[in-house]
Amino acid sequence: MALEERPDAKLDRAVIFLGPPGSGKGTQAKELAKAYGIPHLSTGDMLREHVSKGTTLGLQAKPIMERGELVPDSLVLKMVAERIERPDCSHGFMFDGFPRTVTQAKYLGELLKQHGFHQPLVLHLVIGSSVLMRRLTGRRTCKVGGEIYNIYERPPKVEGICDNDGGELFQRPDDREDVIRERLHAYEKQTSPLVQYYRRLGFLHDIDADKSFEEVKQRMFESLAGIGGVR
Numbered sequence: 001m002a003l004e005e006r007p008d009a010k011l012d013r014a015v016i017f018l019g020p021p022g023s024g025k026g027t028q029a030k031e032l033a034k035a036y037g038i039p040h041l042s043t044g045d046m047l048r049e050h051v052s053k054g055t056t057l058g059l060q061a062k063p064i065m066e067r068g069e070l071v072p073d074s075l076v077l078k079m080v081a082e083r084i085e086r087p088d089c090s091h092g093f094m095f096d097g098f099p100r101t102v103t104q105a106k107y108l109g110e111l112l113k114q115h116g117f118h119q120p121l122v123l124h125l126v127i128g129s130s131v132l133m134r135r136l137t138g139r140r141t142c143k144v145g146g147e148i149y150n151i152y153e154r155p156p157k158v159e160g161i162c163d164n165d166g167g168e169l170f171q172r173p174d175d176r177e178d179v180i181r182e183r184l185h186a187y188e189k190q191t192s193p194l195v196q197y198y199r200r201l202g203f204l205h206d207i208d209a210d211k212s213f214e215e216v217k218q219r220m221f222e223s224l225a226g227i228g229g230v231r
C-alpha cells in the first residue's frame, strides 16, 4: 500500500521544509502534514494573520514583509515558541518558512530538546532560479482555506475559484516582481547558509523540486520513510 494511504503512518518528529520562495514548500508541507495528521506551521501564514488582525506583532511585521525582508528573529522566535507549546504539536509538526536564519535554527534545536523531540529532519527543495519567478508570479491562494494554486502549473478548475471550498483566490501582495527579487536575495543571504548548517549535522535530505507536484510529494514520502521517521 502506498505510504500516503497508510492509516497508521505517524511521525514523532519536527520536519523542516527548506527552499527558496517558489520552490513549493508551502504546497508540499500542507499536503504532508495532512497525510501524517500533524500541524503545518507556516511562519509566513502566522505573520500574515497577525497583520490582518492588526496585532502589535502584525503592525511591526507589516512594513518589513511588504519590502520582502525578514522579520527580526526575536519576534519570530517568540511566536514559534508559543505555537509549539500547544497540545496539537505533541506528536510532531512540519515547519514551512522556519527556521530562516542560523540563529533561528540554533534556537529551534534548543526548543526541540526542551520538548523531548529528536533533532529535526530537513527536506531541502533544490530548484533553479529561473523557474522560481514564474511560479511566484503565477501563485494564487484561497482566501478561505489557504489552498495554493498556480495559474501555469496547478490551475484551479474554474479561474479565480478554489476547487475545495469555492473560496476566492487572491495574489499575495509580496508576489510582485520587485518584492520577489528582494525575497530571493534575502533567501540567498540569510537562509541558504542553513543548507550547509544542516548538511554538516547530517539532517538534510535533498529533493529535486523541479518536477511535477506529485513526483516531488512522492520523493518526500520516500525520504521520510527512509529515515525511520514513520513508526
Ligand code: ADP
Pocket: 020, 021, 022, 043, 044, 045, 047, 064, 065, 068, 069, 070, 071, 072, 073, 076, 096, 097, 098, 099, 100, 104, 183
Ligand atoms: P516565501 O517563502 O514564499 O517567501 P512566506 O510566506 O514563508 O513566503 O514568508 C513571507 C514573509 O514573511 C517573508 O518574506 C518574511 O518577511 C516573513 N517571514 C516568514 N517566516 C519568517 C521567519 N522565519 N523569519 C523571518 N521572517 C519571516
